[in-house]
Amino acid sequence: MTAWNGNRRRIHIQEVGTRDGLQAECTFVPTEEKIALIDALSSLGLAKIEVTGFVSPKAIPVLADAEAVMKGIRRVPGTVYSALVPNVRGAERAIDCGADEVNLVMSATETHNLANLRMTREQSFGGLREVAALARGAGVRVNVSLSCAFGCPMEGEVEMATVLDWAERFHTQLGADSITLCDTTGMGYPTQVNTLVRAFRERWADAALTLHFHNTRGMGLANVLAAIEAGADRFDASLGGIGGCPYAPGATGNICTEDTVHALELMGYDTGVDLAGLVAVSRRLPALLGHDTPSQVAKAGQRLQLHPAPHDLEAIRARAEARI
Amino acid sequence: MTAWNGNRRRIHIQEVGTRDGLQAECTFVPTEEKIALIDALSSLGLAKIEVTGFVSPKAIPVLADAEAVMKGIRRVPGTVYSALVPNVRGAERAIDCGADEVNLVMSATETHNLANLRMTREQSFGGLREVAALARGAGVRVNVSLSCAFGCPMEGEVEMATVLDWAERFHTQLGADSITLCDTTGMGYPTQVNTLVRAFRERWADAALTLHFHNTRGMGLANVLAAIEAGADRFDASLGGIGGCPYAPGATGNICTEDTVHALELMGYDTGVDLAGLVAVSRRLPALLGHDTPSQVAKAGQRLQLHPAPHDLEAIRARAEARI
Numbered sequence: 001m002t003a004w005n006g007n008r009r010r011i012h013i014q015e016v017g018t019r020d021g022l023q024a025e026c027t028f029v030p031t032e033e034k035i036a037l038i039d040a041l042s043s044l045g046l047a048k049i050e051v052t053g054f055v056s057p058k059a060i061p062v063l064a065d066a067e068a069v070m071k072g073i074r075r076v077p078g079t080v081y082s083a084l085v086p087n088v089r090g091a092e093r094a095i096d097c098g099a100d101e102v103n104l105v106m107s108a109t110e111t112h113n114l115a116n117l118r119m120t121r122e123q124s125f126g127g128l129r130e131v132a133a134l135a136r137g138a139g140v141r142v143n144v145s146l147s148c149a150f151g152c153p154m155e156g157e158v159e160m161a162t163v164l165d166w167a168e169r170f171h172t173q174l175g176a177d178s179i180t181l182c183d184t185t186g187m188g189y190p191t192q193v194n195t196l197v198r199a200f201r202e203r204w205a206d207a208a209l210t211l212h213f214h215n216t217r218g219m220g221l222a223n224v225l226a227a228i229e230a231g232a233d234r235f236d237a238s239l240g241g242i243g244g245c246p247y248a249p250g251a252t253g254n255i256c257t258e259d260t261v262h263a264l265e266l267m268g269y270d271t272g273v274d275l276a277g278l279v280a281v282s283r284r285l286p287a288l289l290g291h292d293t294p295s296q297v298a299k300a301g302q303r304l305q306l307h308p309a310p311h312d313l314e315a316i317r318a319r320a321e322a323r324i
Numbered sequence: 325m326t327a328w329n330g331n332r333r334r335i336h337i338q339e340v341g342t343r344d345g346l347q348a349e350c351t352f353v354p355t356e357e358k359i360a361l362i363d364a365l366s367s368l369g370l371a372k373i374e375v376t377g378f379v380s381p382k383a384i385p386v387l388a389d390a391e392a393v394m395k396g397i398r399r400v401p402g403t404v405y406s407a408l409v410p411n412v413r414g415a416e417r418a419i420d421c422g423a424d425e426v427n428l429v430m431s432a433t434e435t436h437n438l439a440n441l442r443m444t445r446e447q448s449f450g451g452l453r454e455v456a457a458l459a460r461g462a463g464v465r466v467n468v469s470l471s472c473a474f475g476c477p478m479e480g481e482v483e484m485a486t487v488l489d490w491a492e493r494f495h496t497q498l499g500a501d502s503i504t505l506c507d508t509t510g511m512g513y514p515t516q517v518n519t520l521v522r523a524f525r526e527r528w529a530d531a532a533l534t535l536h537f538h539n540t541r542g543m544g545l546a547n548v549l550a551a552i553e554a555g556a557d558r559f560d561a562s563l564g565g566i567g568g569c570p571y572a573p574g575a576t577g578n579i580c581t582e583d584t585v586h587a588l589e590l591m592g593y594d595t596g597v598d599l600a601g602l603v604a605v606s607r608r609l610p611a612l613l614g615h616d617t618p619s620q621v622a623k624a625g626q627r628l629q630l631h632p633a634p635h636d637l638e639a640i641r642a643r644a645e646a647r648i
Contacts, residue, residue, distance in 0.1 A: 004518040004550050111633045119644050154633045187627045189590040190549065194328040215542075217627060218583040218620040222545045225514065226328050252620065259542040266513040296542040296576065303511045303541060309435045309478045320443050 003229035006269030012047035012234040013271050014210060015257055018069075019050040019084055021242035022062055024253060027290055031065040035072040037288070040281045041239070042076040045272040046257075050103060050236075053084035054093040070097035082143065086117075091131045094140070101141040103180070104128045108162055109152040112184075116147070125169065132174040144170040145180040145212065150196070151187030160196055164203060171207065178208035180236065183223070186216020190226035197230035212236040213255045214243070215294070220255035221263055228269075235260065239278070240285040240293030252294035258282050262297045275302065327553035330592030336371035336558040337595050338534060339581055343374040343408055345566035346386055348577060349613055355389040357612055359396040364605045365563070366400040369596040370581075374427060374560075377408035378417040394421035406467065410441075415455045418464075425465035427504070428452045432486055433476040436508075440471070449493065456498040468494040469504040469536065474520070475511030484520055488527065495531065502532035504560065507547070510540020514550035521554035536560040537579045538567070539618070544579035545587055552593075559584065563602070564609040564617030576618035582606050586621045599626065 018038055022029055029037075034052075041049055051073060057064035070083060082101040083094040094102050106124035107113035113121045132142045148155075149163045163181065170176040181196070193211070200209060211227045211234070213220045224235055241256030258278045261271050282298045310316065342362055346353055353361075358376075365373055375397060381388035394407060406425040407418040418426050430448040431437035437445045456466045472479075473487045487505065494500040505520070517535070524533060535551045535558070537544045548559055565580030582602045585595050606622045634640065 002553075003514075004553065005515050111637065114637060114640050114644065115634050118640055119647075120641065123644060123647070151627065153631045156628055156630055186624065189587060189627065190327075191329050191591045216620060216624045217586060218539075218545060218580065219587050221542060222549055222587065225546055225549070229326075229328065256542065262541060263513060263543050263546065267515045296540060300510065300540045303475065303513065304480055306480055307477045310439050313435065313438060316438050316442055317444065320438065320447060323443075323447070 001229065003225040004267070006264065006267045008268060008270050009228075010233065011228065011264055011269045011271050013257060013261060013273050014048035014050070014234060014236045015041055015046045015239060016050045016212070016236045016254060017239035017242050017257065019053050019063070020236075020254055021238040021240070023053060023060055024242065024244045025062055025289055028062050028064075029288055031068045031072065033288055034065070034069050037239075037281065037284070038069070038073045040277075042074060042079055044274040044277045044281070046079060047234070047272070048080040048082055048101070050082045050084065051099070053086075054090035055084065055086055067093060067097055070094070070099060080141070085131060087127055088130050088134060091134050095135065095138045099140060101143055101177075102131065102135045103143045103145055104131055104174075105145045105147060105182075106166075107147040107152070107184075108149050108158045108166060109155045111154045112148045112152045115154065125173075128174055132176070136175055141177045142174065143178045143180060143210070144174055144176040145182050146170070147182045147184045149181040150183040150189075150192060151185070153185045153187070160199055163196060164199060167200065167204070171204070178210065180210040180212050182212040183214055186214035186219070188213060188223050189219055190222045193223045194226040194230045197227045197232050201231040208234065210234040210236055215241060215252045215255050218252075221260065224255065224260060224264075237261075240282045240295045240298060242285065242289065242293055256293075256295045256297070258295055258297045262302060266303060325553070327549040328591070330588065330594070332592060332594050333552075334557065335552065335588055335593045335595050337581060337585060337597050338372035338374070338558060338560045339365055339370045339563060340374040340536070340560045340578060341563035341566050341581065343377050343387070344560070344578055345562040345564070347377060347384055348566065348568045349386055351614055352386050352388075353612055355392045355396065358389070358393050361563075361605065361608070361612070362393070362397045364601075366398060366403055368598040368601045368605070370403060371558070371596070372404040372406055372425070374406045374408065375423070377410075378414035379408065379410055391417060391421055394418070394423060404465070409455060411451055412454050412458060415458050419459065419462045423464060425467055425501075426455065426459045427467045427469055428455055428498075429469045429471060429506075430490075431471040431476070431508075432473050432482045432490060433479045435478045436472050436476050439478065449497075452498055456500065460499055465501045466498065467502045467504060467534070468498055468500040469506050470494070471506045471508040472511075473505040474507040474513075474516060475509070477509045477511070484523055487520060488523060491524065491528070495528065502534065504534040504536050506536040507538055510538035510543070512537060512547050513543055514546045517547045518550040518554045521551045521556050525555040532558065534558040534560055539565060539576045539579050542576075545584065548579065548584060548588075561585075564606045564619045564622060566609065566613065566617055580617075580619045580621070582619055582621045586626060590627060
C-alpha cells in the first residue's frame with residue numbers, strides 16, 4: 001500500500017481552527033461570529049470539530065465564551081463536537097454544555113509540561129485520570145492528546161518509547177477512546193512520522209489515532225502522507241492554517257484544512273469534505289481576524305480553477321503564424 | 325524503495341532563485357548584490373545555479389544586467405552555472421559570458437506558449453533547435469524545460485503523452501543533455517507526479533531529469549517525495565521560496581531551497597548542501613527585496629534549534645511539587 005494513490009480510502013479530517021487556531025489569535029472573535037463559523041463548517045462533512053476550550057477565561061480571554069459557543073452552535077449528526085478541557089472544572093463545564101467529547105492534553109516532555117501546564121507530567125496525568133473518569137461517567141468520549149510527540153522545542157528529541165509508553169497509559173489507565181499525537185511546534189519529519197505511526201499500529205492495530213501536525217517548517221502535507229502510508233487515517237487541521245507557534249514568529253501554524261483536503265482529494269482519497277464550501281468559509285477569515293492566513297488554496301484557488309487566455313489570443317496566433 | 329527513508333541517496337539541488345525568483349520581483353536588485361548572492365550560494369554545495377536570463381532587457385528589466393552578473397561571479401568547480409536563453413541572440417550572449425549551460429523553455433500547451441512566448445509550439449521548437457545547435461557547437465550544455473508539464477492554467481489538464489512526446493523530441497531532435505519538467509503554476513499533485521516520473525523513467529532510465537515544482541497550492545515537498553520514489557534525483561528550488569506566480573497573487577512561488585534541503589537531510593538524503601549557510605543567505609533576502617519571503621525554515625529555524633526553558637523552571641517545578 002503506497003500513500004501516492006488514495007484509491008478512495010477514507011481519511012477523516014478534524015477541524016481545530018475554532019479552538020487551536022483562535023486560541024493563538026490576539027483578537028477576540030465575537031461569539032456570534034464563532035458560532036456562524038462553526039455552523040458553516042458543520043455542514044461540510046468534517047469528522048470532528050474542536051469547538052472551543054473550557055479553559056480559564058483569565059488565562060485565555062479569547063475563549064472566554066466557551067459555554068455560549070458550545071450551546072449556540074447547531075449540531076449536525078455525524079460530526080463529533082469536541083472541546084479542550086484542562087481540568088475537572090473544565091470538563092464539568094464542557095459536559096454541562098453537551099460536548100460529545102472532551103480533549104485532554106499533556107506533554108511528552110517534563111520541561112514542556114512544566115512550562116506550559118505548571119505541573120509535572122505525573123501530576124498532569126493524575127489530573128487527567130480524574131477528568132477522564134468524570135467524562136466516562138457522563139457518557140462523554142475521551143480523547144487524550146500528547147504534545148511534543150515528535151520533538152520538544154526545549155528538550156529536543158523525544159524517544160519513540162516515551163511516546164508509546166504514554167499512549168499505553170492513556171489506553172489502559174485513562175480508558176481513552178482515542179489518542180492524538182501532536183507535533184506541537186512542527187518538529188516532525190516524514191521518516192520519523194512513518195516510523196512512529198508504524199510502531200503505534202503494530203501495538204494498537206485498530207485504536208483510534210489522530211495525527212496533529214503543524215506546518216511550521218513546511219513538512220505538514222509530507223507528514224500526513226508519511227502517516228497514511230503507516231496506517232493513520234485521522235488528521236487535525238485548521239481552517240486557513242491559522243494557529244501560530246509562539247516559538248516561531250511568522251511561521252505557519254496547524255496544517256491548513258483546505259490545503260490538506262485539496263491535496264488528498266486530488267490524490268484519490270475520500271475525505272468526505274466539501275472543498276469548495278471549505279474554501280468559501282476560509283476566505284471569511286482575513287476579515288474576521290484582521291490578517292492574512294497561511295492558506296495556499298484560498299489564495300491560488302483549486303488546481304483546475306482556470307484563468308482566461310489572453311483576450312487577443314487569436315491575434316497573437318495570427319501574428320505568430322504570419323512571421324514564418 | 326520508499327521515499328520515506330533517504331538512506332543516504334544523493335539528491336541534487338539546483339538553485340533558480342537568482343533567475344526564476346528575481347525575475348518575478350518588481351525591484352531591480354543591484355548587480356553587485358546579485359553577484360554577492362550567487363557567490364555566497366556557490367560555496368554551499370548546490371549542484372547547479374541558474375545565474376540569470378539572457379532575455380530582452382526591455383521585456384524583463386530586472387535581468388538587464390545578465391552579462392555583468394555572469395561575468396562577475398566567482399566560479400566554484402563542481403557547480404554548473406546555467407542561464408535561461410529565449411533565442412539565438414540570448415544564447416550568443418550567454419556563450420560569450422562563459423555559461424556552462426543554456427536553459428531553453430517552451431510550454432506543453434499551445435495557449436500558454438502563445439500567451440507567454442508569442443509563438444506556436446512548433447515555432448518555439450524550431451527556434452530551440454537553432455539555439456541548441458549553436459550551444460552544442462560551442463561546447464555548452466543544453467537543458468530544455470517544458471512549462472506546464474503538470475497542467476496549464478488556461479487549458480487545464482495536460483496529457484502525459486503530450487509531455488512524453490515533447491521529451492522525446494527534446495532528446496532526439498534537440499540533443500538535449502537534460503530535461504526539466506516544470507510545474508509552472510503549482511498544479512502538480514503527488515499521484516500525478518509519481519505516475520509521470522515513473523513513465524519518464526520507464527522510457528529513459530538514465531536521462532538527466534529535473535523536476536521544477538512550485539508550492540502554489542502547498543504540495544511542493546510532497547511532490548518532491550513522490551518524484552523521488554519514482555526515480556527522480558534533481559530538483560530546482562528557490563532561495564527563500566521566492567518567485568511568485570502571476571495567476572495566484574499572494575501564493576508562494578518555487579519550492580524553497582532551504583525548506584527542501586532541511587526536510588531531505590532530516591529524512592536521511594544526501595543533498596551535499598550546507599543548510600546553515602543556505603539559511604544565513606536566505607535571511608538576507610527580505611532586506612534585499614523589501615518584503616518577507618515564503619521560507620519557513622528561515623523563520624522557524626532548523627528542527628533542533630531549541631528554545632530556552634523558562635528561566636524560573638526550577639521554581640515552577642518546586643511550586644508544582646509542593647502542591648501535592
